[in-house]
Amino acid sequence: MKNKMNKIKGLALALFAMLISLTSCEGEWIDSELNIDPDAPSDVPMNLLLPGIQQSMGYNLMGNNSVRTNNIWMQIFDGVSRQSFTEARYQLTPADVNNLWINTYTEMMMNTTILVQKSRMEGSESPHYTGIGQVMQATTLGITTDLFGDVPFSDAFEGSRGNLTPVYDEQQKVYDTIFTLLDNAVPNLNSSENTFAVSGDVIYGGNLAKWEKAANSIKARHYLQLSNVLGNEAYTKALAAAQDGFESNADDYLVPFEDSNRNPIFQFMEQRGDIRMGATLVDLLVSNDDPRLEFYVEANGDGEFVGSEIGSQNESASAPGPAIAGTDQAVKLMTYSELKFIEAEAHFRLGQTTEAQAAYEAAVAASLLRVTGEDQSDWIASNLPGMTLESILTQKYIDGVGTNQPYADWRRTGLPSLELAPGAVTSSIPTRFPYAQNELDYNRANVPTVTITDKVWWDQ
Incomplete structure (x- = not known):
């Protein structure tokens, strides 16, 4: 009897399995979309990728995970409690930069890579999206390498089936990549062969002329950053790039925020x-x-x-x-005033005093107008410090509040002069961020061995 019952159960199970097989083949048993997560689509169009990348740039590159820390070190802010107080004494661990690193590589650089790849696919060709993606990639890569030094790039972004332990490009190579991205972006932005018009751009609203100015302005920033490596060549190249850069505050490279998506600070x-x-x-x-x-x-x-x-x-x-x-205060990826300060320093270093003075005054005027909303010509005439290298860099420091540039310039020039914090756990102000804990956990063999007081390549 027991054997008979087992046979009946086995036959029932077989018939049930056959029923499932037949109905699933006909698509009538299980909804084919049952296991699709609507919050994690397998494919995202370019016009939806673009604003997400831009908002991440504003929040992560210019927010709590980066600017807050190095602005504390630059004594623009002071950390008065909890983690910020420890950072004021230069305690910054690999775990502290995990979010910054992960978001930079996933939300920004990986998604920008996908954006550029999609813009080159047959049937969706859009050199304009390609050019915008290249400018954003260069902007992100530039800030990232200036904070960390050597970083993965050429061996990265191969996806889950590719190389999950990428090598680190030396910073000199990373800088070459930045300039290549920007050089390639300009003809793409000017291309007449475009299948899809740009939409979803929260920075410039698809204005390609402004993106081209941004490309040249970012190029000027990074040529100036190489002044200790290239000497006068850096100043000459920075000035050449600046000629095709921003022309007024209306060209500023800003990420907007609003009440529903508030400023990160x-x-x-x-x-x-x-x-x-x-x-x-x-x-x-x-x-x-x-x-x-x-x-x-x-x-x-x-x-x-x-x-x-x-x-x-x-x-x-x-x-x-x-x-x-401010709740809806935009954050600055780069501004016209920064570009004019770059021109002022470059002209000054090359002995071109008249041009340096004009750029210096224009930089301060642009900064005052952007921040206060009013023309401040009277204050400039009465209060602007006389032009020296120190006054140019000090005024640029004031203008760069809430950005990564004061930290980059201080490492390059030593200006403004800053004293070591009381209770510091290091013998000097840190000159780089540590590598992320995730990298140490999963890619340790490729992570450079450095401390936060070791200098990056261009900081010689």
Whole structure:
């Protein structure tokens, strides 16, 4: 009887399996889309990839995971509690940069690689998307290598079936890649053979002329960054690139934020609030009656603009103001004022005093206008410090608040002069970020052995 029952059960199971097989073949048993995750599509069109990459650039490259840290080191901010206080004493671990590294390589560089690949596929050819992608890739790669040094690029982005342990390109090679990307972007942006018009561009709204200016301006930034390597050649090349760069504040390379997608420093202050404005910057603004003071610095509880001395944990000092941490404040990938400061320094270094003075004044005027919204010609006539290399770099430092450029320029030039923080855990201010813990866990054989006080290649 038992054997008979087992045979009946076996026959029933076989018939059930056959039924499933037949109905699944006819598509009537299981919905073919049942296991598709609508929040993780297998394919995303270019016009939806583009704004996601741009918002990630604004949030990660210019936000909490990068700018907050190096602006603390540059004494623009001061960390007054928790993680920010430890960073004010130069404690930055591989785990601390994991989010920055992962988001840079997935949300920005990998997605930009996909964007460019899609723009070259038969039937969807769009050199304009290609050019925009190349400018964004160069921008991201430039900031990343300036923070970390050698980074993976030429051996990366092969997907899950490719190389998961890419080698690190030496920074000199990375810089060559940046310039190649920008050189290739310009003809693509000017191409007349375009299948799809650009849409989804939250930075320039598809204005290709502005993207071309951005390409040349970023090129000028990175040529200047090589001044300790190339000498006068760097200044000459920076000036040549700048000729086709930004022409006014209207060309600024900005990522917008709004109430539903708030500025990253605003979000940080709302959620944690453990930074205050640094005394080095605040005292500089106060001493010169700088009109940018009330925009960069929020008055404290006593209605005063007070900076926190680095490492002092002064939680009653002023918080970041609306030009840094406003709810809908755009973040600066690069600006016209930065480009004019590049011209001012390059002309000054080449002994071209008249051109340097004109660029210096134009840079400060553009910065004041962008931050305050008003022409500040009277202040410039009465208060602008006389032009020296130090005044050019100091004014550029003020202009670059909330960006990575003060940190890049300080390493390259030593200006402005900054003192070591009390209680520092290193013998000098860090000159690079550590590599991410994920890289140490999964790609250790390729990760360069460095400390955060080792200099990157161009910092000679």
